[in-house]
Amino acid sequence: MTESRNPRPAADDRDDFLSLDELQARQDAKLAALGRRLAHSPQWQAHFAAAGASPLDLKDRASLAALPLLEKSHLRNLYPYPLLTVPLEQVVRFCATSGTTGLPVLFGFTLKDWEHTLVRQLARIYRTVGVRPGDRVYQGYGYGLWVGGSSMDEALKAYGAVNFPVGPGRGELMVQWLKDHRHTVTTMSPLWLMTLIQQARKAGIDPRRDWALRLGIFGGQSVSATFRNEMEALMPEGFMAHNIYGTTEAGGPVLGISCPHSHGEDEMHLVNDDSVLTEVLEPQTLRPVAPGEVGEIVITTLDKEASPVLRWRTRDLVRRSAHPYRCACGRHAFARIGRIIGRSDDMLKVRGVLVYPSQIEDVIAGVEGLAKDAWQIYIDNERSGLDHMEVAIERVAGSACASDDLAREVRSRLKARLGLSCEVRCHEDGTLPRYEAKATRVLRRSKETLNPTP
Numbered sequence: 001m002t003e004s005r006n007p008r009p010a011a012d013d014r015d016d017f018l019s020l021d022e023l024q025a026r027q028d029a030k031l032a033a034l035g036r037r038l039a040h041s042p043q044w045q046a047h048f049a050a051a052g053a054s055p056l057d058l059k060d061r062a063s064l065a066a067l068p069l070l071e072k073s074h075l076r077n078l079y080p081y082p083l084l085t086v087p088l089e090q091v092v093r094f095c096a097t098s099g100t101t102g103l104p105v106l107f108g109f110t111l112k113d114w115e116h117t118l119v120r121q122l123a124r125i126y127r128t129v130g131v132r133p134g135d136r137v138y139q140g141y142g143y144g145l146w147v148g149g150s151s152m153d154e155a156l157k158a159y160g161a162v163n164f165p166v167g168p169g170r171g172e173l174m175v176q177w178l179k180d181h182r183h184t185v186t187t188m189s190p191l192w193l194m195t196l197i198q199q200a201r202k203a204g205i206d207p208r209r210d211w212a213l214r215l216g217i218f219g220g221q222s223v224s225a226t227f228r229n230e231m232e233a234l235m236p237e238g239f240m241a242h243n244i245y246g247t248t249e250a251g252g253p254v255l256g257i258s259c260p261h262s263h264g265e266d267e268m269h270l271v272n273d274d275s276v277l278t279e280v281l282e283p284q285t286l287r288p289v290a291p292g293e294v295g296e297i298v299i300t301t302l303d304k305e306a307s308p309v310l311r312w313r314t315r316d317l318v319r320r321s322a323h324p325y326r327c328a329c330g331r332h333a334f335a336r337i338g339r340i341i342g343r344s345d346d347m348l349k350v351r352g353v354l355v356y357p358s359q360i361e362d363v364i365a366g367v368e369g370l371a372k373d374a375w376q377i378y379i380d381n382e383r384s385g386l387d388h389m390e391v392a393i394e395r396v397a398g399s400a401c402a403s404d405d406l407a408r409e410v411r412s413r414l415k416a417r418l419g420l421s422c423e424v425r426c427h428e429d430g431t432l433p434r435y436e437a438k439a440t441r442v443l444r445r446s447k448e449t450l451n452p453t454p
């Protein structure tokens with residue numbers, strides 16, 4: 001640990017309860033320092049110059065708003081080490097985005113980034129949900145180039161937790177181990193826990209009675225509150241499923257986490273806003289949205305030495321809380337946001353009505369007899385210019401309801417929720433695509449073939 005005053009990140013909560021004034025003063029000072037740092041980088045100089053600006057124009061939060069945003073195309077053009085800003089020899093490891101299209105984009109970490117900044121950021125996440133040193137953690141995020149698993153390993157070690165770095169999969173083993181090792185905390189995709197619950201029951205294990213899990217830190221996939229409530233009801237008494245949010249560009253899963261008070265309202269705190277500054281901007285006008293409104297998350301890393309980002313467009317859409325700075329937990333400086341409701345790329349305008357895939361997910365999650373993890377939106381572009389939307393759902397095997405009834409029910413709920421009539425087709429169990437990481441819920445088909453094209 002490079003900072004001697006912080007030998008045990010588990011205990012050091014002095015900054016968790018900053019006032020908003022203190023937080024903003026810290027952000028202003030760090031932004032000015034970032035501008036001075038980026039001024040030494042030819043790549044960053046060129047990026048600013050293309051927008052008629054200079055890194056030295058970055059002085060505080062007010063000046064940030066006029067500076068250029070950063071998009072995926074910028075990074076791709078700077079292959080193989082975009083905006084690295086430190087000599088390659090100072091990088092101790094790389095992480096990469098999933099790269100569903102094209103080559104993965106590499107983000108470097110210096111020793112300080114990895115062992116100090118990231119560890120401190122994740123310790124704050126752990127404190128917010130109530131992880132304790134000595135907790136037995138079933139670490140289920142993936143490894144390799146993905147930042148999820150390896151970042152958790154590093155931070156859990158520093159925090160004093162007992163880590164079981166299992167990674168994804170190994171369901172048969174884990175339903176038994178959760179009983180035998182009495183894991184108290186888990187980090188994984190929420191869809192995977194649901195799979196484990198079902199597997200456990202088949203193996204004669206009742207998670208509610210036989211497991212000891214108290215906390216889940218669920219990322220990689222945003223699920224509806226209904227899905228979460230259902231999952232919690234199948235788990236040991238008092239089990240809380242917390243949503244975590246982060247990105248590789250931000251330096252890890254460090255941006256958002258729910259606290260025990262915001263959990264009920266399905267909201268997270270931007271709990272590291274003094275280290276990764278978050279703007280929530282209207283995707284077209286790029287103006288900040290008001291509390292209660294939906295916008296895109298745009299991030300600026302304030303502490304990261306290697307591969308910092310300035311105003312990176314995550315494309316993730318979120319609703320700002322109606323009361324962002326009031327939470328009973330006392331984290332008044334760290335604004336609250338809702339769960340991630342979709343991608344700005346996925347935002348649909350169907351016959352003039354704005355539709356977010358998450359609204360459709362909410363409807364599907366509320367109907368008994370449907371697979372919660374398998375559904376799809378197909379958009380057909382018709383010549384008239386009006387989009388035609390079809391929602392594909394899946395009936396779980398053994399459901400008491402007929403496919404036609406399920407389709408009719410979803411159609412009428414969608415009509416009530418969106419004010420939009422759309423076609424709903426119900427398929428049999430196992431027909432629709434499953435996604436291991438981020439799901440692609442919206443598929444566009446051309447009129448000629450009507451074949452789904454991702």
Ligand SMILES: [Zn+2]
Nearest residue numbers: 259261327329
């Ligand atoms: Zn709170």
